[in-house]
Amino acid sequence: MKKLTLLLSSTVLALAVAGTAQAADKLRLGTEGAYAPFNTVDKDGKLAGFDIDIGNALCKAMETECEWVTSDWDGLIPALDAKKFDAIVASMSITDERKEKIDFSGKYYSTPIKCARETGKTVDPTQTDTLKGKMIGVQSGVVSDNFARATFKDIAEITAYKTQDEANMDLLSGRVDLVCADSVVLAPFVKDEKNAGKVEFVGGDFDDKKFIGDGVGIGVRKGDTALAEKLNKAIAKIREDGTYAEINKKYFDFDLYGE
Structure with a gap:
């Protein structure tokens, strides 16, 4: 009976660890869905736009599954703090005012x-x-x-x-x-x-x-430097391997990244 109990306990622990690992492999991204051509809802009711394609490309570069969550613009930062998602990909400019509330990756584009x-x-x-x-x-x-x-x-x-x-x-x-x-x-x-x-x-x-501000970045919760760094590396990767250029060309006839 003790051996059976130990075996069952080990199985439960293994499942718990597996579940945690699976959860860690999913990145929940928050966006607005009302800011074309960056993030919008298409005729089929699916999220589309530059932000969405970039977010999906970053998840692929990080070998992470993406899950998108929509929110009104004014609710994005509160929802991030409430852990309804892990990062904001919604054309959010990196400003001093916002940096008091959340942290950011480096920019992924910049426009006037x-x-x-x-x-x-x-x-x-x-x-x-x-x-x-x-x-x-x-x-x-x-x-x-x-x-x-x-x-x-x-x-x-x-x-x-x-x-x-x-x-x-x-x-x-x-x-x-x-x-x-x-x-x-x-x-x-x-x-x-x-x-x-x-x-x-x-x-x-x-x-x-x-x-x-300093361009448009991806918002993360205060102190989540690990995720911000992963995102920075992923941004650099898609810039280097041509993925960013392909997405950019789909929407714009100039390099959105800026100087």
């Missing part, structure tokens, strides 16, 4: 902020007198939100939206006079054939690190 207006309008973010009494639309909680509030709060009214698409639609309908966002997020809207002649970029690039 741009603004757009209705074609023919005179509003211009580089000419503050044209912004007096105007409405500026941004997505809530992203770097362009911080940029607009810090730069124009005493001149124009800033309206924050849950998604960038909502801000863009209000520009088309005349409810806001200007929208500002990540340049790559705004480009498909401005260049969409349906919007030809209706909207245009204005004011050039805004790339002050005070607003855009």
Whole structure:
């Protein structure tokens, strides 16, 4: 009986260890799913976009299974802290404000902020007198939100939206006079054939690190340096072996990584 008990105990322990190992081989990644072309939900209800492809490539490089979890943008950091997932892959810029709450991998891309207006309008973010009494639309909680509030709060009214698409639609309908966002997020809207002649970029690039930080990185919980280092090595690997370039080419005609 003692031998049987010992055997059963050993079997239970082995299964527990195996289960722990299996859990360790899965990386749960959090994203928004409402920030095309970086992360969105396709017509089949599946997550798609640059962030998603990069996340999957990083998991493959780390020989780890990916599991994706979606969350509203404002809930991503709280959900990470609550251990609903292990890392954030959602085009989150590495800023000093965010670094007070979470840690980051190194960047996996970097882009400036741009603004757009209705074609023919005179509003211009580089000419503050044209912004007096105007409405500026941004997505809530992203770097362009911080940029607009810090730069124009005493001149124009800033309206924050849950998604960038909502801000863009209000520009088309005349409810806001200007929208500002990540340049790559705004480009498909401005260049969409349906919007030809209706909207245009204005004011050039805004790339002050005070607003855009040190590029876009993968967020991890405070102190999780081991995961951050694994992600850094995986980013370097997919840059070196051409995987990053293939994903980049799928979405953009320029190197998104930046300098």
